Amino acid sequence: MKAEGNPITPAGIAALRARYDHLLGTERPQIVEIVSWAAGNGDRSENGDYLYGRKRMREIDRELTWLAKRMKAARVIDPAGQEDQTRVLFGATVEIADDDDNRRTLTLVGDDEQDATHGMIGWGAPIARALRGSRVGDLRRVQLPGGTKEWEVIAIAYPPAGTPPR
Structure with a gap:
C-alpha cells in the first residue's frame, strides 16, 4: 500500500478525533460559560475574563477548523x-x-x-x-x-x- 495524500495511522486519527472532541465538548463550552458570565459584569473593554475568553474561543475555533480539515484529508493506513x-x-x-x-x-x-x-x-x-x-x-x-x-x-x-x- 502506498501512502499518498495525508497518510495517518489508526492511532493517529484516533488522537486527532480525541483532541477535536475534547475541544468541542469540554473546553469550548467552558469558555462560552466564562465569556457569558464576564459579559454580564458590565464594561467589556477592561474585563480581562471577557477579553481572554474571546481570544481563547477564537483559538479553539481555529484549531477545530484545522483538525476538521486534517481529519477530512486523512487517509488511514494500518x-x-x-x-x-x-x-x-x-x-x-x-x-x-x-x-x-x-x-x-x-x-x-x-x-x-x-x-x-x-x-x-x-x-x-x-x-x-x-x-x-x-x-x-x-x-x-x-x-x-x-x-x-x-x-x-x-x-x-x-x-x-x-x-x-x-
Missing part, C-alpha cells in the same frame, strides 16, 4: 496490513546505523502524529523520504542542514495484525 513487509513503507519501524555504528530506531508515521522525541518520524520528513522503499542492508543518504549523512537499514518491523492503537 501498518500491520502492509503487503510487502520486507521494504520500508508507511508505518514501518526501522533500525538504522550510521558510519560509526550509532543506531537509531524510527517509526514512519503521518505528519500529523510525528514526535521525534519518541522516534516517530513524519512521512514527509527528509529521512523518511530517503528510507521509503529500502530493504535491510540498503544504504541511504539524507541531506540534512548539517550536511549529508548516510545510514544503513539494519532491521524493518511492522506491528502484528490486530495490535491496538498506541
Whole structure:
C-alpha cells in the first residue's frame, strides 16, 4: 500500500478525533460559560475574563477548523496490513546505523502524529523520504542542514495484525 495524500495511522486519527472532541465538548463550552458570565459584569473593554475568553474561543475555533480539515484529508493506513513487509513503507519501524555504528530506531508515521522525541518520524520528513522503499542492508543518504549523512537499514518491523492503537 502506498501512502499518498495525508497518510495517518489508526492511532493517529484516533488522537486527532480525541483532541477535536475534547475541544468541542469540554473546553469550548467552558469558555462560552466564562465569556457569558464576564459579559454580564458590565464594561467589556477592561474585563480581562471577557477579553481572554474571546481570544481563547477564537483559538479553539481555529484549531477545530484545522483538525476538521486534517481529519477530512486523512487517509488511514494500518501498518500491520502492509503487503510487502520486507521494504520500508508507511508505518514501518526501522533500525538504522550510521558510519560509526550509532543506531537509531524510527517509526514512519503521518505528519500529523510525528514526535521525534519518541522516534516517530513524519512521512514527509527528509529521512523518511530517503528510507521509503529500502530493504535491510540498503544504504541511504539524507541531506540534512548539517550536511549529508548516510545510514544503513539494519532491521524493518511492522506491528502484528490486530495490535491496538498506541
